[in-house]
Amino acid sequence: MEDNHKLGLYVSYYLSRFDEEAYQNLGYGNQLETHNMIGELLSVNPHTVKNWRDEFDPLFEHRAGWYQRPMSPSRVKVAQALEHLDELQIQGIVKDILSEKMNDESDEVELLLAIASDKTNDKSKRNFILRTPTGKAAEEYFQNYYFKNKKPIVGNLIDCRDLGVGYDFRIETLTEKYFVEVKGMSELTGGVLLTDKEWTVAQMEEENYFLCIISNLNEKPELKFIQNPAHKLNPKKNIYTSIQISWSLSQNQISAFND
Numbered sequence: 001m002e003d004n005h006k007l008g009l010y011v012s013y014y015l016s017r018f019d020e021e022a023y024q025n026l027g028y029g030n031q032l033e034t035h036n037m038i039g040e041l042l043s044v045n046p047h048t049v050k051n052w053r054d055e056f057d058p059l060f061e062h063r064a065g066w067y068q069r070p071m072s073p074s075r076v077k078v079a080q081a082l083e084h085l086d087e088l089q090i091q092g093i094v095k096d097i098l099s100e101k102m103n104d105e106s107d108e109v110e111l112l113l114a115i116a117s118d119k120t121n122d123k124s125k126r127n128f129i130l131r132t133p134t135g136k137a138a139e140e141y142f143q144n145y146y147f148k149n150k151k152p153i154v155g156n157l158i159d160c161r162d163l164g165v166g167y168d169f170r171i172e173t174l175t176e177k178y179f180v181e182v183k184g185m186s187e188l189t190g191g192v193l194l195t196d197k198e199w200t201v202a203q204m205e206e207e208n209y210f211l212c213i214i215s216n217l218n219e220k221p222e223l224k225f226i227q228n229p230a231h232k233l234n235p236k237k238n239i240y241t242s243i244q245i246s247w248s249l250s251q252n253q254i255s256a257f258n259d
Contacts, residue, residue: 001074004042006116007097009078011038012052014094017060018087025091041098074116081115089196089245108237138184138214139168141221152210152225153178166201180210188216189251196245203230213254226257
């Protein structure tokens with residue numbers, strides 16, 4: 001199967017699983033107009049896009065009555081890789097595939113192609129290397145710092161670490177809610193890893209979202225706040241074979257940022 005066809009399977013899975021929502025969020029028009037645009041962007045027949053979508057339909061009970069053949073291994077692999085991701089996450093992958101910034105040598109393309117062809121390679125196993133786990137220590141340091149200094153915003157600090165909401169703490173004032181995600185490093189320098197949920201919330205909340213970087217936790221901690229990190233920073237998007245998505249900020253970006 002040609003590479004553009006493999007990538008087209010991810011787009012078609014998105015169309016099938018989320019149906020009308022997917023067509024609306026892509027913004028290309030009605031179903032026919034969307035198939036035509038996808039066909040043009042991927043250099044495939046628009047009718048082929050529709051057929052790929054229909055192959056996934058029995059999984060989601062859309063237009064499911066007419067198609068009786070078993071799904072091919074490549075379709076099964078794509079469906080399994082994406083089944084635990086939500087609409088916004090898959091939409092991001094699809095828009096990457098359809099955008100001009102996607103190129104044949106990117107890690108994202110390498111992995112997506114490997115999954116669709118049921119092969120693996122060294123690049124598909126790449127990971128962002130974290131420093132010594134210091135998350136809990138960093139969060140406790142931030143709590144103590146906040147109670148003493150009331151930064152980055154004066155208000156009521158609420159612990160949200162066990163809620164899985166894309167941030168560790170919420171600060172409520174009389175008129176606003178602010179969100180703080182804490183990342184710690186045992187050494188003075190290094191990168192940090194954000195989950196896709198954390199980065200998505202940062203994009204949504206903009207100026208009300210703070211990334212708190214606490215470095216050198218093993219010796220003399222240094223704390224830095226980055227307000228609206230989604231606007232000020234440009235992380236690398238990592239996709240794993242599960243598929244899981246996270247966003248990594250390099251040491252250079254963190255070091256170069258000044259309050």
